[in-house]
Amino acid sequence: MSEKIWLSSPHMGGAEARYVQEAFDTNWISPVGPHIAAFEEALATYNDIPYCAALSSGTAAIHLALIILGVKAGDEVICSSFTFSGSCNPIAYQGAVPVFVDSERLTWNMDPVLLEEAIVDRHKKTGRKPRAIIVVHLYGMPAQIETIMDIAHRHAIPVIEDAAEALGSTYRGKKLGTFGDMGIYSFNGNKIITTSGGGALVARNATWIQHAKFLSTQARDPAVHYEHSHIGFNYRLSNVCAGIGRGQMEILQTRIEQKRKIYETYREALENIPGIGFLPEPDGHFSNRWLTTILVDQQRSGFSTEDIRLALEAKNIESRPLWKPMHLQPVFKNAPSYSAGVSEELFRTGLCLPSGTNTTKDQYLQIVETILRLQVTNPALR
Ligand SMILES: *Cc1c(COP(=O)(O)O)cnc(C)c1O
Numbered sequence: 230m231s232e233k234i235w236l237s238s239p240h241m242g243g244a245e246a247r248y249v250q251e252a253f254d255t256n257w258i259s260p261v262g263p264h265i266a267a268f269e270e271a272l273a274t275y276n277d278i279p280y281c282a283a284l285s286s287g288t289a290a291i292h293l294a295l296i297i298l299g300v301k302a303g304d305e306v307i308c309s310s311f312t313f314s315g316s317c318n319p320i321a322y323q324g325a326v327p328v329f330v331d332s333e334r335l336t337w338n339m340d341p342v343l344l345e346e347a348i349v350d351r352h353k354k355t356g357r358k359p360r361a362i363i364v365v366h367l368y369g370m371p372a373q374i375e376t377i378m379d380i381a382h383r384h385a386i387p388v389i390e391d392a393a394e395a396l397g398s399t400y401r402g403k404k405l406g407t408f409g410d411m412g413i414y415s416f417n418g419n420k421i422i423t424t425s426g427g428g429a430l431v432a433r434n435a436t437w438i439q440h441a442k443f444l445s446t447q448a449r450d451p452a453v454h455y456e457h458s459h460i461g462f463n464y465r466l467s468n469v470c471a472g473i474g475r476g477q478m479e480i481l482q483t484r485i486e487q488k489r490k491i492y493e494t495y496r497e498a499l500e501n502i503p504g505i506g507f508l509p510e511p512d513g514h515f516s517n518r519w520l521t522t523i524l525v526d527q528q529r530s531g532f533s534t535e536d537i538r539l540a541l542e543a544k545n546i547e548s549r550p551l552w553k554p555m556h557l558q559p560v561f562k563n564a565p566s567y568s569a570g571v572s573e574e575l576f577r578t579g580l581c582l583p584s585g586t587n588t589t590k591d592q593y594l595q596i597v598e599t600i601l602r603l604q605v606t607n608p609a610l611r
Pocket residue numbers: 285286287288289312313314315316365367391393394414415416417427428
């Protein structure tokens with residue numbers, strides 16, 4: 230069996246090991262140390278936002294954002310339905326209720342029309358407006374973020390931007406994660422850059438980020454002994470992991486260029502197959518193309534996304550269906566949802582293709598050939 234081709238695996242640039250060695254040499258092996266501040270500084274500068282807290286995961290960042298915004302048990306929080314569960318699990322951690330909003334077809338992200346409908350309808354049904362909105366930029370593609378921010382402002386509801394998959398993506402030249410009241414990033418192993426596991430919270434409000442750092446280190450009040458007047462969390466990023474992050478920040482721009490080129494390679498090779506569709510960038514939207522995704526119209530192609538997935542799997546190549554919408558997940562079956570069936574259809578007809586920046590040209594050729602061969606072997610097309 231040939232070497233496994235992963236969907237998107239960690240890809241070190243070279244400087245990471247030096248930063249990690251430095252952490253060892255100076256014995257800063259804890260969630261305290263100089264790499265943490267330097268990584269936060271690098272992220273803040275890159276995204277052009279003043280304040281940043283480095284945390285143990287993107288999920289932890291969303292959880293702290295909800296706490297800082299005052300989300301409590303029984304509150305409702307709107308969230309994109311088409312996402313990974315890390316976006317909405319923190320709502321449940323707070324004992325709050327997720328309200329899911331479906332996607333539009335242009336970016337596959339939160340539909341602004343359904344968002345407004347959801348806000349008005351929840352207000353009518355519960356007498357209260359949702360307490361916050363979590364909007365996700367899936368696969369690196371910017372949501373219609375300005376329209377969504379306008380709606381949120383009109384209803385005075387704060388927005389958390391889940392840019393876990395979209396570090397480096399921009400809308401009209403401005404980095405994602407900086408439009409909302411707070412933004413989050415993830416540095417999990419498969420994201421565009423990684424700290425092996427980690428996340429960050431960014432904001433323009435210094436007090437919020439200070440509070441996030443306080444809560445993430447067990448909420449210790451200033452005292453010689455351990456004094457606590459808040460419930461804290463163990464959510465800080467370790468100095469060792471922040472060292473990896475510093476090295477990864479140095480090659481982030483290169484990774485974005487590589488990811489975009491991978492998308493172009495697939496598009497050029499596959500766009501002429503009848504029934505295969507890509508997700509182009511609408512005007513003003515710049516995607517980091519974290520993962521290349523396709524839609525397959527089986528009526529026209531003669532094969533399904535599952536046929537592609539199985540053909541790739543037979544060659545030890547990993548691909549994956551698009552995220553299963555949260556409003557279809559058993560665990561959230563009782564959550565209110567506002568859907569027009571778009572994310573459901575995307576889930577049924579979409580596939581994430583292997584998009585690793587450490588995958589070779591020859592391997593990409595092999596992937597493309599495997600997909601092209603489905604046309605030939607399909608009896609319906611002969
Ligand atoms: C990865 C991811 C998260 C969670 O990040 P972790 O660092 O894995 O906790 C949240 N939202 C989306 C959309 C993600 O892809």
